[in-house]
Amino acid sequence: MTKLKLSAIPDDRPVKLTAELPAAVHRDLVAYAEVLGRETGQAVxxxxxxIAPMLARFMATDRAFNRTQRDPKSR
Structure with a gap:
């Protein structure tokens, strides 16, 4: 079983954003969705x-960003 950084995606009210991704990033995102669907049994x-859970996970694990969130002087 593959150890992915994401688990099942919670159902949440989204805020609509438009973004352009390089084709290679989009292909990887599609592949990741397929693997995640197999691993969790949840069809993505x-x-x-x-994208949102990946960004949230990235920011939650970014030590420098978290330091600035804890220390208002760092902003």
């Missing part, structure tokens, strides 16, 4: 739904 129909 729209790979774009992975």
């Amino acid at each position: 129909l729209d790979p774009a739904k992975l």
Whole structure:
């Protein structure tokens, strides 16, 4: 079983954003969605739904960013 950084995607009210992705990033996002669907047993129909949890995970694990959030002087 593959150890992915994301788990099942929670159902949440989205805020609509438009972004351009390089083709290679989009292909990887589609592939990640397919693997995630197999691993969780949850069908991920729209790979774009992975972007928000991926960004959230990235920011949550970014030590420098978290330091600035804890220390208002760092902003």
